Amino acid sequence: MAKYKCKICGYIFDEDNIEEGLNIPEGTKFEDLPSSFKCPKCGMPKSMFMKMD
Template identity: 45%
Template sequence: MSAKVLKYKCEVCGYEYDENLGDSQSNISEGISFKDLPHGWRCPVCGADKDRFFEVKVPSLYS
């Protein structure tokens, strides 16, 4: 089973951006990768910049 990054976690507040879910508070559709988020996107919980997020490896059930 290999790990695929689908989530990014805010190091400030713990919010997780899930690429499969997007961010409805910021009108980000599901399926939008973290690297493709708009330049000014911030954590919807605490307002931290994108550079305050780190990758969360999620096991893939299909690998």
């Protein structure tokens, strides 16, 4: 599983450890999130996230 970082605020979406309260089922891959997904910290769209190596 991978981690994705918001380019604006640095929030990290971790596929292995999805934050409670996001209403996203555990094990959901970032690419499977709807295009309407927004950063829970700053509100930027999914397109503003980059995959971390």
